[in-house]
Amino acid sequence: xxxxxxxxxxLPIPTYEEATSSRPSSSHTRLGPHETSDDAxxxxxxxxxxxxxxxxxxxxxxxxxxxxxxxxxxxxLSEDGSSARGSTEQLRRxxxxxxxxxxxxxxxxxxSLFSKRFTNFKRTLSSINLPLRKYIxxxxxxxxxxxxxxxxxxxxxxxxxxxxxxxxxxLVGSLVYLLFASNFFSLGSRINQGQIYxxxxxxxxxxxxxNHTAIRQNLERxxxxxxxxxxxxxxxxxxxxxDTFRSYGLESVEMEQFDVYLNYPLRxxxxxxxxxxxxxxxxxxxEENQVYLDPPREQTMVFHGLSKSGNVTGPLVYANYGTRDDxxxxxxxGVKVEGSIVLVRHYGxxxxxALKVKAAELAGxxxxxxxxxxxxxxxxxGDPWPKGRYMPKDGVQRGAVGRIPLVAGDPLTPGHAxxxxxxGRLDMRSAQGLPLIPSLPLSWGDAQHLLQALKGRGKKVxxxxxxxxxxxxxxxxxxxxxxxxxxxxVNLQDEVKQQPIYNVIGRIAGVEQTKGKIILGSHRDAWCFxxxxxxxxxxxxxxxxxVFGELKARGWRPLRTLxxxxxxxxxxxxxxxxxxxxxxxxxxxxxxxxxxxxxVAVSGDKFTASGSPMFEPILLHVLRRVQDPKTRASxxxxxxxxxxxxxxxxxxxxxxxxxxxxxxxxxxxGFTGDPYPAHSCYANFDWVHKAGDHDFVYHRxxxxxxxxxxxxxxxxxxxxxxxxxxSRSVSQYVNDLHKYAQKISVPLKAIGNRDAKPEPxxxxxxIDLTPLYDAAESLKxxxxxxxxxxxxxxxxxxxxxxxxxxxxxxxRMSHNSHMAYFETNLLDLDNDGGVPHRSQYKxxxxxxxxxxxxxxxxxxxxxxxxxxxxxxxxxxxxxINKVSKIISNAAMRLNL
Numbered sequence: 019x020x021x022x023x024x025x026x027x028x029l030p031i032p033t034y035e036e037a038t039s040s041r042p043s044s045s046h047t048r049l050g051p052h053e054t055s056d057d058a059x060x061x062x063x064x065x066x067x068x069x070x071x072x073x074x075x076x077x078x079x080x081x082x083x084x085x086x087x088x089x090x091x092x093x094x095l096s097e098d099g100s101s102a103r104g105s106t107e108q109l110r111r112x113x114x115x116x117x118x119x120x121x122x123x124x125x126x127x128x129x130s131l132f133s134k135r136f137t138n139f140k141r142t143l144s145s146i147n148l149p150l151r152k153y154i155x156x157x158x159x160x161x162x163x164x165x166x167x168x169x170x171x172x173x174x175x176x177x178x179x180x181x182x183x184x185x186x187x188x189l190v191g192s193l194v195y196l197l198f199a200s201n202f203f204s205l206g207s208r209i210n211q212g213q214i215y216x217x218x219x220x221x222x223x224x225x226x227x228x229n230h231t232a233i234r235q236n237l238e239r240x241x242x243x244x245x246x247x248x249x250x251x252x253x254x255x256x257x258x259x260x261d262t263f264r265s266y267g268l269e270s271v272e273m274e275q276f277d278v279y280l281n282y283p284l285r286x287x288x289x290x291x292x293x294x295x296x297x298x299x300x301x302x303x304x305e306e307n308q309v310y311l312d313p314p315r316e317q318t319m320v321f322h323g324l325s326k327s328g329n330v331t332g333p334l335v336y337a338n339y340g341t342r343d344d345x346x347x348x349x350x351x352g353v354k355v356e357g358s359i360v361l362v363r364h365y366g367x368x369x370x371x372a373l374k375v376k377a378a379e380l381a382g383x384x385x386x387x388x389x390x391x392x393x394x395x396x397x398x399x400g401d402p403w404p405k406g407r408y409m410p411k412d413g414v415q416r417g418a419v420g421r422i423p424l425v426a427g428d429p430l431t432p433g434h435a436x437x438x439x440x441x442g443r444l445d446m447r448s449a450q451g452l453p454l455i456p457s458l459p460l461s462w463g464d465a466q467h468l469l470q471a472l473k474g475r476g477k478k479v480x481x482x483x484x485x486x487x488x489x490x491x492x493x494x495x496x497x498x499x500x501x502x503x504x505x506x507x508v509n510l511q512d513e514v515k516q517q518p519i520y521n522v523i524g525r526i527a528g529v530e531q532t533k534g535k536i537i538l539g540s541h542r543d544a545w546c547f548x549x550x551x552x553x554x555x556x557x558x559x560x561x562x563x564x565v566f567g568e569l570k571a572r573g574w575r576p577l578r579t580l581x582x583x584x585x586x587x588x589x590x591x592x593x594x595x596x597x598x599x600x601x602x603x604x605x606x607x608x609x610x611x612x613x614x615x616x617x618v619a620v621s622g623d624k625f626t627a628s629g630s631p632m633f634e635p636i637l638l639h640v641l642r643r644v645q646d647p648k649t650r651a652s653x654x655x656x657x658x659x660x661x662x663x664x665x666x667x668x669x670x671x672x673x674x675x676x677x678x679x680x681x682x683x684x685x686x687x688g689f690t691g692d693p694y695p696a697h698s699c700y701a702n703f704d705w706v707h708k709a710g711d712h713d714f715v716y717h718r719x720x721x722x723x724x725x726x727x728x729x730x731x732x733x734x735x736x737x738x739x740x741x742x743x744x745s746r747s748v749s750q751y752v753n754d755l756h757k758y759a760q761k762i763s764v765p766l767k768a769i770g771n772r773d774a775k776p777e778p779x780x781x782x783x784x785i786d787l788t789p790l791y792d793a794a795e796s797l798k799x800x801x802x803x804x805x806x807x808x809x810x811x812x813x814x815x816x817x818x819x820x821x822x823x824x825x826x827x828x829x830r831m832s833h834n835s836h837m838a839y840f841e842t843n844l845l846d847l848d849n850d851g852g853v854p855h856r857s858q859y860k861x862x863x864x865x866x867x868x869x870x871x872x873x874x875x876x877x878x879x880x881x882x883x884x885x886x887x888x889x890x891x892x893x894x895x896x897x898i899n900k901v902s903k904i905i906s907n908a909a910m911r912l913n914l
Contacts, residue, residue: 228721230714236557247543247587248517266567268524276597277516278428283321287510294504302464318546323418327511328456333502339366340374345381354498356382363391385507386457389465393486395693407709411463416545416697420591423866425451427596435601456509519586530577541588546699554619576732595672606680611838613676613684622691628665629685631747632739647715669866678861681842737834741801751878789902800909843908
């Protein structure tokens with residue numbers, strides 16, 4: 019049966035109902051919370067040699083937890099969980115379930131793709147040699163007649179050698195013709211030659227084998243101790259992930275090191291206190307209560323990553339959410355912000371704490387305090403932890419305050435990777451991504467005392483500024499003057515300019531477009547125990563890698579390479595992923611087909627997705643077959659019922675660098691819900707187990723979605739991106755830009771029947787958006803033409819009974835590459851190219867907004883919007899023309 023050819027059969031993804039009607043039930047879905055499955059038992063656990071291997075490293079700055087001090091926590095990583103395969107009979111049953119095309123009896127073990135191809139090749143050569151022998155009767159080897167007839171006499175030996183050489187050349191030429199010119203040995207003779215299993219059987223195997231018990235065990239191990247980036251705890255986790263990848267059979271597993279700027283709190287170097295008047299003297303608790311009591315565990319100190327070190331004093335001013343509009347309102351109310359320390363609350367129109375600190379800095383404040391208000395994430399929403407899911411009174415939401423819209427990654431090396439020994443690092447004073455004023459996070463329990471002390475000072479706040487902190491009779495702003503309530507803010511940091519961080523990478527090589535990569539990534543570091551952000555992502559990354567490793571062990575391989583990456587230092591402005599992309603930018607631009615990110619895997623039960631519109635159709639197909647654990651309906655049906663939308667790329671995950679620097683189409687996935695104790699030590703394993711996802715069924719569903727999407731992207735012969743949908747999105751982006759320009763009174767030239775009138779005070783200047791509209795139409799036409807080829811390909815395969823010749827195979831692979839390269843063609847790679855004043859970002863459609871208007875804002879045409887915002891009309895028109903040309907050129911290259 020090894021020589022038998024089976025025509026390629028393209029099977030579309032069935033609906034959930036179709037898939038489950040014939041699919042064997044899985045024992046995994048019936049496991050109780052304390053039961054284990056065969057798959058869980060087969061998982062390898064790590065020997066705790068990470069500590070020994072790391073003990074020689076000299077870590078500076080904040081160190082907890084050390085291996086010595088947390089030996090009891092780390093012991094769980096050293097449990098011996100090495101697994102053996104089941105019996106031969108069990109393996110035979112598994113192979114039969116997966117509909118193996120070659121019978122198991124043909125070999126004692128499952129043959130790899132390459133051994134199968136080599137066997138077919140040898141049999142083909144044997145079938146060629148036999149019929150050719152009848153054409154050379156005079157060269158009978160048994161009688162040696164050729165020596166008598168041709169090689170006797172003077173000079174005959176030389177003639178014999180010449181004739182033999184001529185014959186050899188003819189024979190080789192004939193073989194070459196038969197094998198290649200006649201298409202006898204075809205590159206694409208059978209599309210799924212590299213896949214032993216039928217596509218649907220692989221999908222079913224993947225779905226059945228994602229195991230919620232294994233995910234639970236992964237999460238429990240990954241959250242036993244705090245693991246901030248650059249600390250020993252996170253290095254131990256890196257070693258664990260590395261060794262686990264290897265135990266799963268992943269290839270080329272490596273730990274990638276960068277030396278980057280990180281800061282850590284000094285234990286006695288932080289304070290928030292009332293210093294004037296003396297009778298109101300008070301000092302904040304700052305730290306959270308002990309979360310684990312039996313036994314107690316070391317917890318991360320409260321601080322802001324990348325914050326400014328300093329010791330400042332000033333009058334206290336309450337500034338609502340700390341937006342630019344809020345500070346403008348204070349000025350209108352007669353409250354002096356210059357020289358003050360402002361108190362603001364989390365969330366609101368600009369939830370990024372870095373933007374709050376930057377807005378305070380621009381308003382003239384000398385320090386910023388950000389607290390968690392119960393109206394947004396505490397008891398006003400429902401029961402706080404431990405009774406419910408919300409932030410308790412002493413809970414503190416940590417975070418980073420590096421300004422990502424200006425610089426992602428190491429702020430001292432924007433635009434190039436921070437390899438060990440890297441020269442050319444910026445001085446901290448010239449790093450534009452770092453804040454210029456100190457800041458600290460605070461619990462609402464501490465903020466309550468400050469808000470009470472402000473009563474009767476300054477102005478009463480507007481009604482929509484009133485928060486949910488209890489026992490505040492009246493909410494006041496403070497005066498911001500010398501005779502007002504004064505607060506001291508101390509934030510002294512250990513600043514390490516070159517701290518080692520480690521990304522962990524493992525691969526499964528593809529068999530067709532081996533250099534082409536589908537990358538699955540999740541960050542490993544956390545502000546404390548990190549069970550939600552991103553312990554869930556790490557637990558799923560390991561489980562998805564395990565199941566793909568099981569497939570590989572059974573002889574399956576993808577057409578394109580799968581790469582699994584655990585990022586470090588993501589909480590510090592996505593440093594690990596950004597340094598990786600900057601280090602390998604050219605390779606990624608040439609070979610990275612897609613990046614799939616999962617960080618906050620599960621914080622609720624509502625599925626969300628954001629990213630390049632290329633992904634939307636194939637993602638929605640995947641959602642049709644994955645079941646919602648509560649309702650038993652497909653997640654796609656719930657998505658449609660809720661009116662959910664696939665949103666554009668946002669600067670909120672490790673997908674940022676891939677999308678905006680490498681031009682790799684990227685997507686971010688997760689289940690979200692109501693607020694939780696984000697970035698606090700209360701976001702631990704117990705919270706996930708009791709309040710987040712008790713039976714880990716949504717984690718399992720997330721693993722199925724992530725893995726099935728990776729499977730489709732890595733294994734479909736025709737890459738399943740949607741260029742037409744992308745072109746429609748670009749047209750919508752142009753319309754949105756037009757509306758934004760009208761909103762901020764940009765002087766616009768009338769376009770057709772659109773109501774855009776030039777403003778009178780512009781000396782005749784009128785911004786023309788026509789080039790963008792024309793470019794969008796050009797892209798739409800090119801996309802329609804591009805996808806026509808897929809219809810031709812299907813027709814060709816139908817006419818050839820499922821077989822593909824060499825030329826068609828090469829055209830198909832070129833077609834796939836054009837889709838993967840498309841967004842790379844949207845980068846501005848000219849000398850000094852990129853978004854002005856933040857040229858690290860190269861994507862001309864997607865890059866971070868400087869000041870997003872609302873949390874869900876994605877960014878479109880950042881260079882154009884920046885120029886509009888500063889009312890530089892010549893620059894605005896120049897960027898409209900340049901971006902239009904880049905889009906038009908990308909559209910033209912699509913069909914080359």
